[in-house]
């Protein structure tokens with residue numbers, strides 16, 4: 001049983017997609033053991049608690065400096081002892097020590113087709129504003145392993161979404177969430193939970209499903 005820790009900062013719709021997918025059997029061999037947010041007002045914490053999942057807030061604002069936060073944050077993560085850590089709209093930089101300790105066990109959902117519209121400054125609505133400003137016809141979402149860079153780790157899954165006439169950043173964000181994020185994040189977790197994901201030379205290989 002894959003033990004999942006989900007890190008959140010906002011509304012938690014991606015967390016909700018994971019919880020629903022575990023409940024309906026889309027994701028097997030996995031459970032969401034805990035949720036941590038840096039934002040005490042994150043509705044994601046309410047979603048977790050409503051689902052009976054242990055949820056806590058650990059915020060950099062509650063510590064004298066970032067180094068102390070990183071230390072306490074990593075202690076809390078280690079105490080949960082997750083098999084994988086899912087960044088679902090988590091807006092705090094992951095400590096380098098945590099990336100090293102959980103190498104290829106931290107995954108992130110990014111609302112673009114990496115390498116487009118990613119890296120420092122590209123998060124949330126800003127991604128969709130940039131895509132509309134560039135005039136691209138196709139956007140999408142990416143699930144990738146987290147490494148020391150920003151949105152630079154090995155790509156696990158991607159899903160494309162069409163831009164439509166009259167899209168605003170908000171409309172486009174919602175379509176990318178509904179049609180891509182909420183599908184490929186649970187799918188990636190199910191693949192990992194069932195031993196079908198391997199990283200070879202910094203590229204992800206998805207193994208064929210074993211014939212039952």
Ligand code: GRF
Nearest residue numbers: 010011012013014089109111
């Ligand atoms: C989404 O736009 C997601 O792509 C990005 O952060 C936002 C999180 O939304 N990573 P939610 O908190 O999962 O609703």
